[in-house]
Amino acid sequence: MMRDGAGVMVRLASVADAVALQSCFRDLSISSxxxxxxxxxxxxxxxxxQKIIHSGRGVTSVLAVxxxxxCEQIVGEARYAFDQDGWRVELGLSIDDRPQRWELGAALLSxxxxxxAALGAAQLFGDTLRSNYAMLxxxxxAGFALAATPGDWKQVRFEKRIDAMPQALPGASLRMAGRGEVAMAH
Incomplete structure (x- = not known):
């Protein structure tokens, strides 16, 4: 929930979001x-x-709206890519400048x-600029460890091992229920 009491929903991005996504990006500050x-x-x-609005091949995008x-307004976006060989998920995200301090980034990371976890990944990671203090x-x-990004002194890698049971993590139960692994509450 945002400070003004408005609810925030996280949903998959779609082709229909192209114009709103561009508008959200233009509204970001230069530094964001x-x-x-x-x-x-x-x-x-x-x-x-195009990468954000077209999911597939192990890459998915979600929007916080x-x-x-x-009218629906996009206030954040996140992309993640699953590397089945390494059982890792790489992520990237951006949050509208206005709600950046409203825990929206933490909610998207969660x-x-x-x-x-629902994909069976053992690790979640991303890279950001050393100067991106908000993301760091x-x-x-959120419990991510920080380390140097291999081969790039301007970036920092944040990574987190996924040890929790998928049922205990937000978003995991829907995927598992879709595969028939857990029962959905009615």
Whole structure:
């Protein structure tokens, strides 16, 4: 829930989200856009937009959305890619500048952790710029360890081993229920 009492829902991204996603990205501060893409950009590059709205081949994107004046508004996005060979999930996320301090980043990380557990991953990780203090703080608070990113002195890798039972993590139960592994509450 956001500070103004509005609820936030996390859902899969779709092709229908392309315009709203671009609008959300344009509304980010210059530093937030730079942190998300690890480079300068005034708008979300078409290639990145296509990757976000078209899931598949082990890569999925989720959006954090809320209602503003009766219309859905994107306030965060996250992408994750499952590497079956290494049983790891790589992630990236961005949060609208206004709710950055409202625990939305932590909630998205928790959601991704549940999704990673449901996939059977043993580790969740991402890379961010050393200057992205907000992301580093969120990752640290969520229990991620910080280390140098191999081969890139400008980045920091945050990683977390997934030891919890998938049923205990948000987002994990839906995937498991879809495979018939757990019963859904009615």
């Amino acid at each position: 856009r730079y942190n998300r893409l690890m480079g300068a950009a005034s708008e979300l590059p078409a290639e990145q937009s 809320t209602q503003v004046d009766g 959601n991704l952790e549940g999704r990673a 703080a969120v990752a640290r608070k």
